[in-house]
Amino acid sequence: MFLQTWFLPFALLVTATMVAIPLSGYMAWIMDGKYRPVPVFGWFEKRLNFGDQNWKQYTVSLLVFNTLLFIYGFIILSLQPRMPLNPRHLGMLAPTTIFHSVISFMTNTDLQHYSGDVNFSNFSQIFFCITMLFLSAAVGLSALTAIIRALRSDKSVGNYFLDMWRVLVYMFVPTAFLFGLLFLQQGSPMTYKSDYQVATLEPAAMGTTPDGQPKLQTIVVGPVAAFESMKMLGTNGGGFYGMNSAHPFENPTAFSNFFNTLAMMIFPFSLVLMYGRMLRKKRHAWVIFSVMMVLMIGTIVWAVHFDTQKPNPGLTAHLARTYQVLDASAPGGKRTVSVPAVAGLPVDQHWGNLEGKELRFGTPAGATFAAVTVDVTCGAVNAEHDSLNPIAALSPMVGMWLNCIYGGKGVGMINLLLFLIIGIFIAGQMVGRTPEYLGKKIDARVVKLAIIALLVHPLMILMPTGLFAGTSWGLKAETNPGAHGFSQMLYQFSSASANNGSAFDGLAVDYGFNNNSSAPPTARQWDIAAGLVMLFSRYLPIVAPIAMAAFLGMKKSSPFSAGTLRDDTMTFGFLLFGTIVIIGALLFLPAAALGPVAEHFGPIPFGG
Numbered sequence: 166m167f168l169q170t171w172f173l174p175f176a177l178l179v180t181a182t183m184v185a186i187p188l189s190g191y192m193a194w195i196m197d198g199k200y201r202p203v204p205v206f207g208w209f210e211k212r213l214n215f216g217d218q219n220w221k222q223y224t225v226s227l228l229v230f231n232t233l234l235f236i237y238g239f240i241i242l243s244l245q246p247r248m249p250l251n252p253r254h255l256g257m258l259a260p261t262t263i264f265h266s267v268i269s270f271m272t273n274t275d276l277q278h279y280s281g282d283v284n285f286s287n288f289s290q291i292f293f294c295i296t297m298l299f300l301s302a303a304v305g306l307s308a309l310t311a312i313i314r315a316l317r318s319d320k321s322v323g324n325y326f327l328d329m330w331r332v333l334v335y336m337f338v339p340t341a342f343l344f345g346l347l348f349l350q351q352g353s354p355m356t357y358k359s360d361y362q363v364a365t366l367e368p369a370a371m372g373t374t375p376d377g378q379p380k381l382q383t384i385v386v387g388p389v390a391a392f393e394s395m396k397m398l399g400t401n402g403g404g405f406y407g408m409n410s411a412h413p414f415e416n417p418t419a420f421s422n423f424f425n426t427l428a429m430m431i432f433p434f435s436l437v438l439m440y441g442r443m444l445r446k447k448r449h450a451w452v453i454f455s456v457m458m459v460l461m462i463g464t465i466v467w468a469v470h471f472d473t474q475k476p477n478p479g480l481t482a483h484l485a486r487t488y489q490v491l492d493a494s495a496p497g498g499k500r501t502v503s504v505p506a507v508a509g510l511p512v513d514q515h516w517g518n519l520e521g522k523e524l525r526f527g528t529p530a531g532a533t534f535a536a537v538t539v540d541v542t543c544g545a546v547n548a549e550h551d552s553l554n555p556i557a558a559l560s561p562m563v564g565m566w567l568n569c570i571y572g573g574k575g576v577g578m579i580n581l582l583l584f585l586i587i588g589i590f591i592a593g594q595m596v597g598r599t600p601e602y603l604g605k606k607i608d609a610r611v612v613k614l615a616i617i618a619l620l621v622h623p624l625m626i627l628m629p630t631g632l633f634a635g636t637s638w639g640l641k642a643e644t645n646p647g648a649h650g651f652s653q654m655l656y657q658f659s660s661a662s663a664n665n666g667s668a669f670d671g672l673a674v675d676y677g678f679n680n681n682s683s684a685p686p687t688a689r690q691w692d693i694a695a696g697l698v699m700l701f702s703r704y705l706p707i708v709a710p711i712a713m714a715a716f717l718g719m720k721k722s723s724p725f726s727a728g729t730l731r732d733d734t735m736t737f738g739f740l741l742f743g744t745i746v747i748i749g750a751l752l753f754l755p756a757a758a759l760g761p762v763a764e765h766f767g768p769i770p771f772g773g
Contacts, residue, residue: 170473174465174533177423178458181430188431189438195335196310196328197443206334213330217321220715223311224708226325227304231271231704234300238267241293251286252359258284259676259684261692268696270297272703273305273573275396275403275544275666276657278674278692282385282406287359290405295392299341302399302574303332308707309436309575312582313443315714316603318722322715336432337398344394344428352417353390360385389414397428400573402544402666410534410547411523422526422547426534429543433571436578444603448733453581456742460570461540464560468532472557477518482509518557521549532557535667539564542573544666551653551669555764558669559757562656565663566753567745568622573664579710580622581745586615586713588744592730601729604722611713618709623752625662625702629694630655630756638687638694644671648764655760661695662702 194200202210218226241248242263246256258266262278269276270293281290307328314322349355361384365371368379385406392405393415406412416422437457441450485506492500522531531548538545539561550561564570569580586602590612593600600607633639633654643650653669660667673685676692723729731737 169527170469170529173423173527173529174469177426177430177533177537178462180427181434182458184427184431185434185438189435189442192336192435192439193442195331196439198331200335210327210330214324214327216324218324220311220315220322220711223322223325224711227308227707228704230325230329231304234271234297235267238271238293238297239263242266242289245286245289248286248288250288250291250357250359253286255284255286256678256680259679259681259689259692261689261696262676265692265696268699269666270294270401270403271301272664272699273301273399273401273542273576274661274664274699274703275401276661276668276695276699277403277407277666278676278688278695280407280675281404284677287357287387290387290392294403294405295388295395298392298395298399298401298403299333299337300329302395302401303329303337305573305575305579305707306332306336306432306436307575308711309440309578310443312579312711312714313440315711315718317444318718322711337395341391341394341398344398344424345390347424348393348421349390351421352414353393353421354386354414355388355390356386357388358386386414393425394428397425397543397545398432400429400433400541400543402429402538402546404545410545411549413525416523416526416547419526419530422530422534425545425547426530426537429541429545430537430571432574433541433577436575437571440578446603446733452733452735452738453578453585453741456738456745457569457571457581459742460567460745461537464536464540464564464570465533467563468536468553468557468560469529470557471560472532472535472554473517473529475517475554475557476514477512477520477554479520480510480512480514483507518552518554521552523547532560536560536564538667539663539665540570540572542568542577542663542665544660546667549670550656550667551671555649555652555761558652558656559761561667562652562659562757562761563749563753565659565665566623566626567749568663569745576664576707580619580706581741582710582714583615583619583706584745584748585741586611587619587748588740589730590615591744592740601723602717602732604725605717605720606723607717608720611717614709614713614716618706618713619748621702621705622662625698626655626658626753627756629698630658633658633691633694638690641687642673642685642691644673648760648767652760652764655756657691657695658698661698664699664703 243257245251258279265278307325310328311322362381363384365382371380371382373379387405389405396403404410404415406415410416410425416425437454438450441447483506485504487501487503489499489501491498516528526547534547535550535553550558569577569584571577572580586607589600589602590607634651639654643653645653653672656669657672674688674691676684676688
């Protein structure tokens with residue numbers, strides 16, 4: 166049983182690390198422009214590279230490009246009813262849902278307030294979703310490359326459009342093609358056809374028509390293999406189907422599940438090592454890699470232990486008990502509540518909590534995937550996160566709150582740099598020495614930019630969560646009362662701010678088509694709020710670190726001395742680890758106590 170539980174996460178971590186070592190060298194080779202393009206590509210690159218850019222020009226190019234992406238995406242989705250490849254004659258989504266969906270895919274979040282197989286035609290899936298999967302993933306990687314060039318004091322941070330080209334053509338397209346073939350071989354559909362009408366094995370299972378004939382089942386298909394490969398490699402996470410990677414067409418077998426999980430890990434792992442290669446500080450990169458690995462192992466072990474190795478408390482017997490709640494009208498300010506005994510159900514739970522799991526992947530696969538998908542800010546799911554044991558659900562939340570455990574393509578490493586700068590600054594203040602990083606003095610301006618970028622994340626989570634939890638906007642959307650309902654809202658904004666995209670799917674936030682007469686009452690508010698959170702949480706933490714790296718790179722290098730804090734030692738690793746854990750706990754522990762922790766220790770079904 167031990168081997169069955171832990172072999173999958175162990176194999177994934179080892180394989181991803183082994184792949185990352187050579188892949189990081191290839192990526193550094195590409196981004197440093199040391200390759201020799203084929204003539205056709207070389208001709209195009211010379212015209213695309215209109216000149217070197219400083220950090221301001223690079224940032225403006227990034228923002229303008231993403232603005233054009235928003236306009237493009239909004240047009241495509243708004244014109245869905247008039248576009249080809251729509252034999253099911255699907256209509257237009259609600260304008261607020263289009264707003265949310267475009268921002269979601271543009272920011273590499275892919276938090277879906279719709280179901281792809283229900284609401285999107287194949288035209289929208291190809292020209293909106295798949296296109297955005299490639300482009301949004303390349304933005305973060307390009308931003309990290311610019312930061313690396315700034316930190317090593319290059320004359321220019323590069324050219325944004327040339328960097329995007331390099332990432333797309335030399336990294337994403339060939340890798341996505343290979344993984345697409347693998348998923349196709351495993352059983353994922355790859356077709357322009359929209360759906361099949363089939364008779365079920367039980368003819369009356371789908372109901373009957375007015376004339377008494379059995380209804381046919383509609384099976385939606387499309388270019389799923391191509392979608393799935395870049396969805397995972399780009400750590401995008403949005404699903405072709407509403408069930409995401411739990412759907413048998415997106416993720417047919419245990420073998421495909423292993424490569425689905427591996428696909429979302431290889432680029433985030435490689436980027437950390439690419440960072441060291443381009444800075445010529447490989448040992449420093451391995452220290453950072455090791456800190457991230459310890460944090461990832463911690464989240465995986467936590468999720469697997471408390472979900473795969475613990476029964477579902479809702480199915481176990483509970484004795485009668487009483488507890489007290491605050492009540493200003495009661496004597497002494499407290500009111501006693503009695504909870505009757507609950508009988509256990511005759512369910513074999515030796516494999517832990519199986520609610521919401523796809524057992525064709527193996528029992529620990531759901532909990533492992535839940536931890537990994539947030540650590541690398543992918544957001545794809547192969548199990549229902551809303552059904553995780555409450556304390557196990559703390560693992561994906563922590564991954565999103567820290568937002569630097571490998572992270573996505575570039576942004577995770579960028580977020581880690583913020584913790585790194587703050588940790589070095591604190592260490593410098595403790596010993597009375599001006600802090601340095603890469604031989605450059607860290608001044609007040611650099612620290613301020615790091616703090617600003619770091620604080621955007623908790624503010625974008627806690628403020629809207631508090632607003633929605635205290636108003637009818639949240640109360641009308643939650644499907645569970647008390648602590649679990651709060652966890653649903655907290656998870657939603659955590660996912661939006663972390664550019665993750667996974668969700669506690671109990672929230673009623675899917676408005677659907679614009680003519681939907683029975684839409685959830687507060688779905689529009691959730692569309693707008695989550696959209697704005699994704700927008701601010703994506704670009705502010707990119708722009709500020711680019712400026713921070715530029716200011717740091719402009720400084721003269723200080724000679725190495727006996728008092729210099731080395732960045733390639735175990736001591737530095739402990740400093741970085743402690744900074745991440747302590748700051749993360751200070752920012753989010755109160756929210757955790759109100760959500761998954763309170764649910765775990767609270768009354769029936771999880772208390773006692």
